[in-house]
Amino acid sequence: MTDERExxxxxxxxxxxxxxxxxxxxxxxxxxxxxxxxxxxxxxFSVAVLVSGVGITMQLRNANLLVHDGDHSQSxxxxxxxxxxxxxxxxxxxxxxxxxxxxLDQGRAMLVLDIPPRFHEAxxxxxxxxxxxxxxxxxxxxxxxxxGYTVRIAGAFGSQLGLASIGLSGNAMxxxxxIESAHRVWFNPNQDETWFQSMSTVLRMITLFGVLLxxxxxxxxxxxxxxxxxxxxxLSPFQIMFSKILAMAGIILIATGLAVYGVLRxxxxxxxxxxxxxxxxxxxxxxxxxAGLGLVAATIxxxxxxxxxxxxxxxxxxxxLSGITSPFESMPQWVQTxxxxxxxxxYIDVTYGVMLKGAGLDxxxxxxxxxxxxxxxxxxxxxxxxxxxxx
Amino acid sequence: MNLRVIxxxxxxxxxETTRDRPFLLLAFLLPVLWLTxxxxxxxxxxxxxxxxxxxxxxSALSREYIYRFIQSRxxxxxxxxxxxxxxDRLLTETKIRAAVVVPERFEEQLAAGEPVxxxxxxxxxxxLHTDIAKGYVIAxxxxxxxxxxxxxxxxxxxxxxxxxxxxxxxxxxxxxxxxNEEVRSTWSMVPGLIMFTMMLASSLLxxxxxxxxxxxxxxxxxxxxxxSRGEFLVGxxxxxxxxxxxxxxxxxxxAVTMFHVPFRxxxxxxxxxxxxxxxCTTGIGLLISLLVQTQMAALIITMVVAMIxxxxxxxxxxxxxxxxxxxxxxxxxxxxxxxxxxxRGSFLKGVGADVxxxxxxxxxxxAAGMSVLTYQLFSKRPTT
Numbered sequence: 001m002t003d004e005r006e007x008x009x010x011x012x013x014x015x016x017x018x019x020x021x022x023x024x025x026x027x028x029x030x031x032x033x034x035x036x037x038x039x040x041x042x043x044x045f046s047v048a049v050l051v052s053g054v055g056i057t058m059q060l061r062n063a064n065l066l067v068h069d070g071d072h073s074q075s076x077x078x079x080x081x082x083x084x085x086x087x088x089x090x091x092x093x094x095x096x097x098x099x100x101x102x103x104l105d106q107g108r109a110m111l112v113l114d115i116p117p118r119f120h121e122a123x124x125x126x127x128x129x130x131x132x133x134x135x136x137x138x139x140x141x142x143x144x145x146x147x148g149y150t151v152r153i154a155g156a157f158g159s160q161l162g163l164a165s166i167g168l169s170g171n172a173m174x175x176x177x178x179i180e181s182a183h184r185v186w187f188n189p190n191q192d193e194t195w196f197q198s199m200s201t202v203l204r205m206i207t208l209f210g211v212l213l214x215x216x217x218x219x220x221x222x223x224x225x226x227x228x229x230x231x232x233x234x235l236s237p238f239q240i241m242f243s244k245i246l247a248m249a250g251i252i253l254i255a256t257g258l259a260v261y262g263v264l265r266x267x268x269x270x271x272x273x274x275x276x277x278x279x280x281x282x283x284x285x286x287x288x289x290x291a292g293l294g295l296v297a298a299t300i301x302x303x304x305x306x307x308x309x310x311x312x313x314x315x316x317x318x319x320x321l322s323g324i325t326s327p328f329e330s331m332p333q334w335v336q337t338x339x340x341x342x343x344x345x346x347y348i349d350v351t352y353g354v355m356l357k358g359a360g361l362d363x364x365x366x367x368x369x370x371x372x373x374x375x376x377x378x379x380x381x382x383x384x385x386x387x388x389x390x391x
Numbered sequence: 392m393n394l395r396v397i398x399x400x401x402x403x404x405x406x407e408t409t410r411d412r413p414f415l416l417l418a419f420l421l422p423v424l425w426l427t428x429x430x431x432x433x434x435x436x437x438x439x440x441x442x443x444x445x446x447x448x449x450s451a452l453s454r455e456y457i458y459r460f461i462q463s464r465x466x467x468x469x470x471x472x473x474x475x476x477x478x479d480r481l482l483t484e485t486k487i488r489a490a491v492v493v494p495e496r497f498e499e500q501l502a503a504g505e506p507v508x509x510x511x512x513x514x515x516x517x518x519l520h521t522d523i524a525k526g527y528v529i530a531x532x533x534x535x536x537x538x539x540x541x542x543x544x545x546x547x548x549x550x551x552x553x554x555x556x557x558x559x560x561x562x563x564x565x566x567x568x569x570x571n572e573e574v575r576s577t578w579s580m581v582p583g584l585i586m587f588t589m590m591l592a593s594s595l596l597x598x599x600x601x602x603x604x605x606x607x608x609x610x611x612x613x614x615x616x617x618x619s620r621g622e623f624l625v626g627x628x629x630x631x632x633x634x635x636x637x638x639x640x641x642x643x644x645x646a647v648t649m650f651h652v653p654f655r656x657x658x659x660x661x662x663x664x665x666x667x668x669x670x671c672t673t674g675i676g677l678l679i680s681l682l683v684q685t686q687m688a689a690l691i692i693t694m695v696v697a698m699i700x701x702x703x704x705x706x707x708x709x710x711x712x713x714x715x716x717x718x719x720x721x722x723x724x725x726x727x728x729x730x731x732x733x734x735r736g737s738f739l740k741g742v743g744a745d746v747x748x749x750x751x752x753x754x755x756x757x758a759a760g761m762s763v764l765t766y767q768l769f770s771k772r773p774t775t
Binding site (some may be wrong): 034044048051052054062107122127128129131134135137143144148152154157162163166178182184186187205209216220301302304305306312316320325327329334338349353357 | 686
């Protein structure tokens with residue numbers, strides 16, 4: 001009796017696998033016949049990554065600086081000279097303070113520095129003096145950062161002048177009690193922002209496609225009614241759902257490979273310190289998790305329009321709040337709590353950990369485990385809803 | 392163009408949309424919820440940077456120095472480390488983002504009037520945050536140095552505190568923050584988020600408009616009817632334009648009442664610019680809808696096209712001036728940048744058409760271009 005069962009078990013598993021494979025292949029074929037979508041997938045993982053890597057620096061760069069120099073002295077010129085590229089871009093001098101306001105209004109300048117008359121005289125005679133800085137803070141972080149630089153530049157300039165006036169000039173700094181800031185930046189020593197930007201675009205794309213592709217594929221079957229055919233076929237709900245994830249994950253993984261070996265490595269020289277296999281394994285896990293999210297949405301939605309709005313609703317906050325767009329540690333506590341449900345949050349740790357830090361599973365087991373747990377839960381939830389709808 | 396036909400088309404589309412209750416609900420709910428979540432939750436100021444300290448000096452002065460970091464709101468103290476290997480591990484595990492290493496003889500050297508190099512280690516995975524954190528460290532070091540110098544000059548030259556501090560800090564910077572006087576993140580973010588929300592929501596609303604009919608086959612009713620191309624497209628767009636206009640007004644109200652962002656410009660100007668922008672975004676959705684064959688493709692393409700460049704190239708987070716040449720070109724090709732200028736200008740700067748006419752013109756040109764393009768692309772006699 002047990003013998004019998006053992007003999008039939010193997011073919012049964014094989015049959016189960018063949019059916020899953022057939023369904024998966026059907027999904028791949030269906031997707032591959034959607035030419036605009038395929039072209040766009042290709043574009044998203046190649047050209048879009050390239051453009052974002054080359055194009056964006058979030059660090060303060062080229063802040064347009066206008067100067068109203070009321071003094072035209074050696075000191076004022078020296079101070080202006082200290083506003084250096086790449087942070088500042090000296091756009092010129094203006095003769096009248098009101099013109100500065102106008103240029104700020106029009107967005108042609110971000111900063112206007114106003115140096116008062118008798119600036120040099122005051123500094124030389126040991127009086128206190130002040131320069132005025134107008135900052136456009138309609139983009140608050142950038143404006144704040146630019147003001148910070150200015151205060152530091154002026155502070156250092158003032159101290160040096162003051163010390164020079166009592167005979168402790170620049171060269172004698174060696175014999176002064178000053179703290180020199182020695183920085184060492186780990187994992188990205190040259191502060192190459194192309195690494196960060198290109199990688200984060202890949203992360204965004206993987207997440208977006210990971211949620212949307214399986215969700216849309218499932219809802220499409222519901223909308224067209226072909227799901228009824230699948231349900232009367234010898235396929236279990238698990239096979240129907242899982243085959244979609246498998247197919248989409250495979251396609252996204254290939255696209256990710258294209259982005260990594262076609263753009264990140266050859267163009268931007270992103271180091272990839274950790275093993276490639278680990279990165280792709282964890283990427284597959286991330287796609288599985290996000291796909292779970294999409295499938296849950298798909299069991300709720302009736303048509304593709306609904307699922308589109310739903311995924312947009314989910315993906316938007318994931319994109320902006322998970323930690324690639326804004327600093328995670330500075331977020332309000334409730335955002336950090338809500339975002340523990342965002343798979344992207346863990347995937348960010350994983351990707352930067354493997355690629356830049358060379359971390360292995362011994363360090364990354366926690367985010368990886370959480371992703372697995374999250375993905376498993378979502379998948380089970382999706383399955384449960386799916387069964388309840390159709391059985 | 393027959394107005395009655397357009398009305399009939401629009402009415403049909405309107406009914407189709409409003410009878411899909413979940414969709415309708417989301418169409419109105421999504422912008423509101425997004426603005427609430429992002430408005431309160433999206434913080435761009437880099438604060439609470441977790442850091443650890445390796446104090447090799449263990450002196451009163453080194454503790455005072457370290458205390459500067461601990462009490463700063465920019466840093467979040469995560470404890471002392473025993474040696475550099477421990478720091479290494481903490482950084483790799485992302486438990487900390489920065490570390491301060493105070494060298495031996497810190498107090499001794501400073502007291503003797505010698506310079507001391509204090510090393511700070513940073514996690515460089517997020518270059519922007521590293522850059523800002525570096526700035527904070529330099530500022531703290533500079534302030535501490537100035538105090539040491541004042542102390543030093545007093546002792547060596549016998550100056551009074553007043554004299555010494557005037558000598559070391561002769562130059563002050565009076566910073567005036569314009570448009571956003573208290574440098575509140577929400578003030579600059581919320582207007583930007585209105586743009587972000589409208590860009591995504593209204594283009595996605597329209598994205599399925601035509602392709603849905605293509606996929607279900609109901610488009611053949613249109614092909615065989617007397618409805619002209621223009622009438623069809625205008626009728627398709629109208630309901631979504633109406634929904635989007637309502638949304639923009641709701642978002643404006645939320646910004647003013649919930650987030651207390653000052654609105655200093657003219658509402659009429661803002662409103663008309665918003666309508667132009669809505670014509671652009673719904674136009675993008677319609678264009679994609681015409682170009683693809685499946686709803687799935689329409690959804691994904693619209694989402695990527697609307698989301699990624701809008702996050703990166705619209706001026707929402709990064710000023711367009713600090714983008715590279717190629718990215719600036721891309722920024723100028725899309726309507727999001729112009730509308731960001733208009734929204735921020737209307738809310739915070741209080742400028743109107745006299746300053747923002749270029750942006751307004753660009754939006755109008757984009758909207759016109761979209762209409763021409765969609766009109767040309769839509770054919771009642773499809774080749775396939």
